[in-house]
Amino acid sequence: STNEATVEVHSVTVDCTVTSRFARTVMTSVALNKANTSQEIFFEVELPKTAFITNFSMEIEGRVYVGDVKEKEKAKKQYEKAVSSGRTAGLVKASGRKMEKFSVSVNIAAKSNVTFILTHEELLQRKLGHYEILTRVKPKTRVQKFQIVVNIYEPQGILFVDAHATFLSNDLLPLVEKTVTDKKAHVSFSPTMEQQRKCPDCDGTLIDGDFIIKYDVNRAKSFGDIQIVNGYFVHFFAPPDLRRVPKNVVFVIDISGSMYGTKMTQTREAMLQIVKDLHEDDHFALIKFGSAIYTWRDSLSKATQENITEAINYVKDIDSEGMTNINDAVLRGVAMLIKDRKEKKLPERSVDIIILLTDGMPNVGESNTAKIQENVLSATGGKMSLFSLGFGNDVDYSFLDVLSKQNKGIARRIYEASDATLQLQGFYDEVASPLLLEVDLRYPDNAVEMLTTNHFSQLFNGSEIVVAGRLTDNDLDNFMVDVMGQGLEEDYKAQGQASPVKWTDIYPDEEYIFGDFTERLWAYLTIQQLLEKSKSGPADEKENATAKALDMALKYSFVTPLTSMVVTKPETEDGTDSPLIADKLTEEQRQQAERRGYHYMSASPPMYTPTYHSSPTYFVDGD
Amino acid sequence: PHFMIELPEKEDALCFNINDRPGTIFSLVTDPQSGILVNGQIIGDKKIPPDGKMNTYFWRFGIVHQTLGVRLEVNTRDISVFQDSKWVKLLWSDSASLKGLNVDLLVTKERSLMVTLKDSVKFVVLLHKVWEKHPYHRDYLGFYTLDSHLLSPAVHGLLGQFYHGIEYEVSELRPGEVPEKPDATMFVKGQQLNVTRGWQRDFRRDMKNGENVPCWFVHNNGTGLIDGDATDYVVSGLF
Numbered sequence: 001s002t003n004e005a006t007v008e009v010h011s012v013t014v015d016c017t018v019t020s021r022f023a024r025t026v027m028t029s030v031a032l033n034k035a036n037t038s039q040e041i042f043f044e045v046e047l048p049k050t051a052f053i054t055n056f057s058m059e060i061e062g063r064v065y066v067g068d069v070k071e072k073e074k075a076k077k078q079y080e081k082a083v084s085s086g087r088t089a090g091l092v093k094a095s096g097r098k099m100e101k102f103s104v105s106v107n108i109a110a111k112s113n114v115t116f117i118l119t120h121e122e123l124l125q126r127k128l129g130h131y132e133i134l135t136r137v138k139p140k141t142r143v144q145k146f147q148i149v150v151n152i153y154e155p156q157g158i159l160f161v162d163a164h165a166t167f168l169s170n171d172l173l174p175l176v177e178k179t180v181t182d183k184k185a186h187v188s189f190s191p192t193m194e195q196q197r198k199c200p201d202c203d204g205t206l207i208d209g210d211f212i213i214k215y216d217v218n219r220a221k222s223f224g225d226i227q228i229v230n231g232y233f234v235h236f237f238a239p240p241d242l243r244r245v246p247k248n249v250v251f252v253i254d255i256s257g258s259m260y261g262t263k264m265t266q267t268r269e270a271m272l273q274i275v276k277d278l279h280e281d282d283h284f285a286l287i288k289f290g291s292a293i294y295t296w297r298d299s300l301s302k303a304t305q306e307n308i309t310e311a312i313n314y315v316k317d318i319d320s321e322g323m324t325n326i327n328d329a330v331l332r333g334v335a336m337l338i339k340d341r342k343e344k345k346l347p348e349r350s351v352d353i354i355i356l357l358t359d360g361m362p363n364v365g366e367s368n369t370a371k372i373q374e375n376v377l378s379a380t381g382g383k384m385s386l387f388s389l390g391f392g393n394d395v396d397y398s399f400l401d402v403l404s405k406q407n408k409g410i411a412r413r414i415y416e417a418s419d420a421t422l423q424l425q426g427f428y429d430e431v432a433s434p435l436l437l438e439v440d441l442r443y444p445d446n447a448v449e450m451l452t453t454n455h456f457s458q459l460f461n462g463s464e465i466v467v468a469g470r471l472t473d474n475d476l477d478n479f480m481v482d483v484m485g486q487g488l489e490e491d492y493k494a495q496g497q498a499s500p501v502k503w504t505d506i507y508p509d510e511e512y513i514f515g516d517f518t519e520r521l522w523a524y525l526t527i528q529q530l531l532e533k534s535k536s537g538p539a540d541e542k543e544n545a546t547a548k549a550l551d552m553a554l555k556y557s558f559v560t561p562l563t564s565m566v567v568t569k570p571e572t573e574d575g576t577d578s579p580l581i582a583d584k585l586t587e588e589q590r591q592q593a594e595r596r597g598y599h600y601m602s603a604s605p606p607m608y609t610p611t612y613h614s615s616p617t618y619f620v621d622g623d
Numbered sequence: 624p625h626f627m628i629e630l631p632e633k634e635d636a637l638c639f640n641i642n643d644r645p646g647t648i649f650s651l652v653t654d655p656q657s658g659i660l661v662n663g664q665i666i667g668d669k670k671i672p673p674d675g676k677m678n679t680y681f682w683r684f685g686i687v688h689q690t691l692g693v694r695l696e697v698n699t700r701d702i703s704v705f706q707d708s709k710w711v712k713l714l715w716s717d718s719a720s721l722k723g724l725n726v727d728l729l730v731t732k733e734r735s736l737m738v739t740l741k742d743s744v745k746f747v748v749l750l751h752k753v754w755e756k757h758p759y760h761r762d763y764l765g766f767y768t769l770d771s772h773l774l775s776p777a778v779h780g781l782l783g784q785f786y787h788g789i790e791y792e793v794s795e796l797r798p799g800e801v802p803e804k805p806d807a808t809m810f811v812k813g814q815q816l817n818v819t820r821g822w823q824r825d826f827r828r829d830m831k832n833g834e835n836v837p838c839w840f841v842h843n844n845g846t847g848l849i850d851g852d853a854t855d856y857v858v859s860g861l862f
Contacts, residue, residue: 099836257810258792320810323790330793363790394792595634617629620651620663621765622680622751 006035010113010521011145014135014211018152020234021466022521023133025051029116033108038364039483043116044103046136048096049590051122052524052558053092053565053582058106059115060570066580067565069557075564079579091567092559093390094590098416099136104580106569121558123524126216126238126464127430133213142196142205150213152185155506156225157218161185166209167342167584171195196291198502223413223483224465226498229518231471233448233498235441235481238464242435243488246281246350248300248340250333253318254358254391256290260320263359263391265415270424271315277432278303283390285336285345286314289329291364327366327375330386346424351426351458352384353409357424359391361399369399377406383491385409385457387431389424392416393595398588402536408457415445433461435486436492441467448472452525459485464581468522476500521558531561561586624665625823626845627838628785636838637658637789639845640854641781642679651684651766652783656775657743658689661782662861663766670853680763684748685861688740691725691791694862697748699762701725702736704728715750733747733829737769747768749826765826781849781856789848793818793839809839809848816847 010030017024027045048051056067057423069474070078095101108114124131135148152158161180168176172191179186189211198204217236224237251274253267271286278284282303286296296314301307340346368373376386386407388400391414414423436459443451451469459465471479478499485492530549534542546562553560565582585593628637641649643666652661666682683698694705702713706723712718713730721728727739736748749765771778771786778786791811799806799819808820821840824833844853 058652137647189645255809256792257815258794260808260810260815261795263794323792323810360792365793384793513739615770616631616788617767617769617825618627618785619629619765619767619825620626620681621749621824622624622678623764623768 003459006033006039007033007041008032009139009141009143011059011101012136012137012139012143012147013081013145015146016133016135016148016150017515018131018133018150018154019126020154020156020521021126021131021236021481022121022517022518022524023051023124024054024119024121024520025135027116027118031111032113033110036110038107038109040105041108042103042105043118044101044138045118046101046138047118047120048098048122048134049094049100049585051120052527052553052584053102053118053120054557054559055117055119056102056104056565056567056582057117058104058569059113059117060106060108061112062379063570065568065570067567069554069559069563071554072564072583073561075566075581079566079581081296081481084577090138091580092585094585094593097413098134100585100590102582104567104569109550115621121524122522123466123521123528127360127462128426129462130216132162133215136209137211138208139205142193142203143207143507144193145190145462146191146196147191148188148211150185150187150466152187152213152215153183153507154185154215154217154225155183155501156181156220157216158185159216161187161212161213163187163211165189165190165211167206168205172206172532185215185554187284196377209420218231220495223481223496224494224496226481226496227518228468228476228498228500229473229503230516232518232522233530234466234468234518235443235498235522236466237439237441238459238481239494242295242402242461243463243505244279244281244433244435245437245486245488246279246283246347247434248283248337248346248350248354249278249353250285250287250300250336252287252289252329252333252354252356254290254324254356254360255288255320255327256322256324257320258324258394259391263318263420264318267317267391267424268315268356269421270428271318272312273425274428275308275311275315279433280304281347283340283350284311285333286311287329287333287336289325290320290332291325292322293325293329295332299336299343304358306488323364324358324360324362325364326356326362327372330354330356330376332378334384338379349486351437352383353431354385354386354390355390355406355431356400356403357391357414358395358400361396368505369396373399373403373406376403382407385431387411387427389414389464390425391420393517393591396588397591398535399585404538405532413587431458431460434458435461436487439465439483439485439492441465442484443469444479444481446472447476450522450526452522453529462604466525467519468525470522484537498588520556523552524558527552527556527558527560528587559584624679626781627823627825627836628782628789629825629836629838630789631850636836637785637791637841637848638836638838639841639848640819641844643853643857645679648858648861649853650780651767652744652771652774652778652780652786654762654774654783656777656780658687658691658772659687659740659743659774659778660687660862661685661766661780662858663764664861666761668759669757669761670759678760680761681752681759681766683764684764684766685860686738687862688725688743691741691743693723693726693740694734695726696861697736697764699750699764702728725765742813743773744768747827749830751826751830767825767827779824779850781845781853784850791839791848796820798844807839810850814847816841818842 058065219240272358285299288577330540387409388404388411404411441454448469483494530545533545550562553563648664660817663681664683665679686695696703718732719730723759725741729737740747747767809816818839821836841848
């Protein structure tokens with residue numbers, strides 16, 4: 001990006017290669033300073049928040065400056081002086097719900113070129129029956145060479161590929177080229193300078209928004225699909241045609257004062273739809289809580305038409321009141337499930353789920369969040385899943401995250417916006433259809449090591465289980481795989497034999513692509529899981545997980561919450577050299593940033609920087 | 624005067640104004656268990672300023688610690704301390720420190736008085752000096768509680784009732800009269816209030832300009848946020 005007409009952006013290319021769900025994206029931009037004096041050129045790109053930056057480089061006057069991934073604390077220490085004098089700049093900032101922004105600027109001499117290259121990698125997650133590759137492009141001017149190229153290699157076979165962009169007009173639509181063969185898909189988009197033009201007499205560009213590719217692969221039956229490459233294996237498990245397992249779901253809904261208004265309306269709307277969509281085999285209960293706890297009925301009800309109609313009437317009347325008593329509300333839900341199970345009111349083969357929706361921190365009853373986590377874990381005994389939805393920014397996401405993870409669930413943030421109803425329904429849809437419970441994927445002990453998690457409480461419809469590991473024997477011809485789980489009527493058992501993939505047969509001309517993909521996929525998955533472990537569990541396990549995650553992030557050069565990428569810019573004319581640090585944001589940091597943004601922006605004059613004191617202060621003074 | 628309840632754990636603050644006829648004395652802190660009492664008297668501008676808004680300020684505080692037998696009167700002119708059966712007078716024009724058995728005082732010339740009452744409370748009184756010949760305004764005081772955790776649960780008063788925290792929830796942010804000051808709905812003490820996001824100044828670090836602290840402003844003399852209404856806090860004497 002540049003504000004000066006004297007900078008010419010020669011090219012912007014986004015080159016994404018996906019191999020067995022592992023995506024590597026290289027974003028390259030070349031610009032020329034046409035002016036007779038040196039000037040600052042900015043490079044700003046957005047990447048998915050699920051991705052790790054792995055590389056960054058700048059080429060200026062024949063010299064290449066490369067980012068270096070270091071332990072976060074060491075990076076900070078190394079640049080302590082610069083940090084304390086405010087001379088470093090964080091390169092990564094949260095941007096919207098799905099992305100984070102990487103930005104760097106550099107001073108370029110007159111008539112010189114600069115090339116920026118940023119690489120990031122991620123394992124695409126299957127959600128609601130597809131994978132998604134999201135590329136956000138916002139060149140500020142038209143670009144001589146603009147190109148997005150995505151190549152997808154899926155040895156399982158590609159079921160479908162959809163490509164669309166938020167900025168596609170009728171004129172640009174035909175420029176999206178898509179070629180899909182059995183195991184390979186190629187999507188490209190490369191408008192000319194003229195085609196990028198926003199209007200006949202202006203210089204603006206049409207290219208501004210999200211380019212989204214959705215695809216799915218052919219689902220392998222029985223034990224799934226295993227790929228072995230260069231001593232590492234990855235196992236994808238999401239068999240088709242499984243019947244859903246009935247669920248017993250207790251909705252625990254916050255109705256405290258802060259839910260008043262739009263949030264309450266959106267919750268009602270979402271709940272009405274969710275209740276209507278309940279499967280007739282499911283059982284459900286509704287608990288609303290402010291300071292007090294109210295139950296629709298004392299036990300779960302089968303989702304018959306009659307019960308759903310009555311529940312709808314109850315939901316319609318939900319209104320806000322009181323404060324936030326999370327502890328007692330969740331415990332009431334747990335007790336209800338335990339009691340109904342004991343009294344055999346629920347199908348034996350079914351899954352128990354609590355869905356907690358809250359927008360604030362507990363402030364009535366037990367308000368110590370650690371104690372609430374302890375109480376809930378002790379009550380559930382780890383036997384049911386707790387999914388938490390944190391509505392808005394006033395709830396501590398990390399509290400909900402740990403609460404859910406300790407109880408076989410996950411937490412999700414719901415952003416306060418006009419589409420909050422859809423966000424709530426979307427999350428519910430993801431977890432609404434459990435297909436298998438207690439899924440175990442087993443491999444011969446003597447053949448594999450460094451396995452990622454191989455036990456999963458549930459497999460949901462539309463998702464996928466991924467396990468990766470290292471083979472102890474590089475020359476392994478095959479190995480046996482066992483998959484076990486609890487299905488609707490009987491236990492699910494599948495066994496298979498995996499052999500190394502012959503990439504040369506599948507992709508005769510492109511074997512070079514696959515070199516280290518499986519190993520990096522394994523590393524990415526391992527680090528993600530270690531980072532999760534480092535948040536909950538006993539202290540020594542947390543420490544261990546953190547140390548391992550750090551080691552691997554350094555080894556594989558991933559910018560994670562434990563590592564930083566240090567970018568040293570060329571010295572400026574006055575001889576100063578300001579290091580830049582690219583960090584990976586955690587969900588909590590994103591939320592805090594949004595929370596501050598909301599408070600400060602809405603509350604303060606533009607130049608104001610607030611000062612918070614560590615202890616409460618109560619004062620009275622003159623205006 | 625503006626009242627501010629800063630809640631760093633929530634990264635938030637609440638504020639309200641209380642105005643009444645000049646001369647009115649308000650109870651700011653009262654803790655019957657420890658025998659602590661802080662009352663303040665307000666004063667008005669010299670005459671109504673051109674904007675037609677008559678401001679009131681605190682100009683005099685009476686502070687009593689019955690158990691320790693300490694009594695202080697702080698006003699815009701001087702500071703009087705009664706302890707060990709005698710009165711001591713300190714002037715704002717001098718820096719001074721007084722270390723007693725039960726009370727420590729630290730006067731920073733023309734600026735502030737820090738008071739530490741043994742095992743109970745610590746606070747600062749700020750002196751705002753206004754140009755003597757200012758046509759409307761006059762000197763006034765600010766009162767900042769620094770440490771109140773040792774006070775009993777029974778502590779009350781316009782400030783004291785917040786010493787043990789306040790639970791509230793805010794929702795429905797919406798455009799207010801001024802674009803940068805949105806309105807919202809606050810649920811507090813079982814009531815639903817219309818509040819406005821604004822900011823008020825903390826003068827501890829910058830006596831001249833103050834630091835803006837964003838806060839949820841509760842209208843109508845803090846009605847709904849404070850227990851009862853402002854008139855319930857009017858007392859007849861400084862001690």
